[in-house]
Amino acid sequence: MTKRVDVEFNSEGTTVRGWLYLANASKRAPTVVLAGGWCYVREIVMPTYGQAFADAGINALIFDYRNLGVSDGDNRQHLDPWQQIRDYQNAISFLERHDNVDPDRIGVWGISYSGGHALILAAIDPRVKTIVSQIPVIDGYENMRRAHGTMEYRALWDLVLRDRKLRYEKPGERLYLPHATENSAAEVSAWPFPETVRTFMAIKASEAPLYENRSTVESVELLMNYDVGPFVKRIYNTPTLMIVAEGDDLTLWDLEIGAFNQIPSTKKKLEVLPHTSHMTLYSDQSKVKVAAAMARDWFVETLKP
Structure with a gap:
């Protein structure tokens, strides 16, 4: 058993x-x-x-x-x-x-x-x-470039650089971004796919309450070196x-x-x-x-x- x-x-x-x-x-x-x-x-x-x-x-x-x-x-x-x-x-x-x-x-x-x-x-x-x-x-680098496309990739890098600046100037502070989002043109996320946020939020509601739709921005920077x-x-x-x-x-x-x-x-x-x-x-x-x-x-x- x-x-x-x-x-x-x-x-x-x-x-x-x-x-x-x-x-x-x-x-x-x-x-x-x-x-x-x-x-x-x-x-x-x-x-x-x-x-x-x-x-x-x-x-x-x-x-x-x-x-x-x-x-x-x-x-x-x-x-x-x-x-x-x-x-x-x-x-x-x-x-x-x-x-x-x-x-x-x-x-x-x-x-x-x-x-x-x-x-x-x-x-x-x-x-x-x-x-x-x-x-x-x-x-991770190729994945992020292709997943985000040119304009969204520019916005992603802008967020990464702002996070680097914050972590240097104010140690202990950091920025976060969503795992995924419904509107990637309006909100920068790690994985800009609406089906991702819909699927995981449904799983969160039904069986995984501790799931959070967010990560540190530095996580994405590390992904791009993976x-x-x-x-x-x-x-x-x-x-x-x-x-x-x-x-x-x-x-x-x-x-x-x-x-x-x-x-x-x-x-x-x-x-x-x-x-x-x-x-x-x-x-x-x-x-x-x-x-x-x-x-x-x-x-x-x-x-x-």
């Missing part, structure tokens, strides 16, 4: 909290670590995946990064990708010491921003034995499944497929979900279940519960 328990662990001096789905509370099992994308909290879509993995005999740890949701951190709603990657690594360190976890069979799952993190983890952490990277962010390109070329031996939404123009499916093709490992697989957008992988449960089944089958094949 699957059991979900509350857990917490230390990540560079900050307490990070999550849920551990135990496939079998009486023995060690392979385990997958899951964390979310831009501003996500643990309730957003990930429980569907965690339950699917646990039902197949694989434990699943879903956690909130520092500064988000139920986790500690004084710099609320600040998204530093390398801090998030280290949170993943500290989650693995926590699991290595857990009585119900086989430390030699640990995998990583990521979606959107964390889909990129999963690729980086496959390259830099040999404890990661297999990954699923779903609709990943590949190149690029998985140098790392995917180092994935030689880690089994890698990438799940892409056909025509995804939020995290850019052409960049995703390009990154997949740069992975030198023969232990890789690409799944392109037809008639699926980036956001329907949150809003349409039938599509979520298809992706969850693909990820489950990959982890069953590579972690062998």
Whole structure:
């Protein structure tokens, strides 16, 4: 019987909290670590995946990064990708010491921003034995330029520079911007897509009350320095499944497929979900279940519960 328990662990001096789905509370099992994308909290879509993995005999740890949701951190709603990657690594360190976890069979799952993190983890952490990277962010600079277009991109950079000035002149103060907005011409946001704000605000109302539609402006500056390109070329031996939404123009499916093709490992697989957008992988449960089944089958094949 699957059991979900509350857990917490230390990540560079900050307490990070999550849920551990135990496939079998009486023995060690392979385990997958899951964390979310831009501003996500643990309730957003990930429980569907965690339950699917646990039902197949694989434990699943879903956690909130520092500064988000139920986790500690004084710099609320600040998204530093390398801090998030280290949170993943500290989650693995926590699991290595857990009585119900086989430390030699640990995998990583990521979606959107964390889909990129999963690729980086496959390259830099040999404890990661297999990954699923779903609709990943590949190149933050290129992504922001194309997502915002010329005029909105100018406005975004103006906001970034104003935030830099404020943080220098008044240490401890910072600017914030929405995760997404209905009217990108009138309001600068990180991800200027109306379907994004509609989907996540609906999820907030129904199941994720701790989600906040905002981040620090510096988070976007850090995103524009984020690029998985140098790392995917180092994935030689880690089994890698990438799940892409056909025509995804939020995290850019052409960049995703390009990154997949740069992975030198023969232990890789690409799944392109037809008639699926980036956001329907949150809003349409039938599509979520298809992706969850693909990820489950990959982890069953590579972690062998």
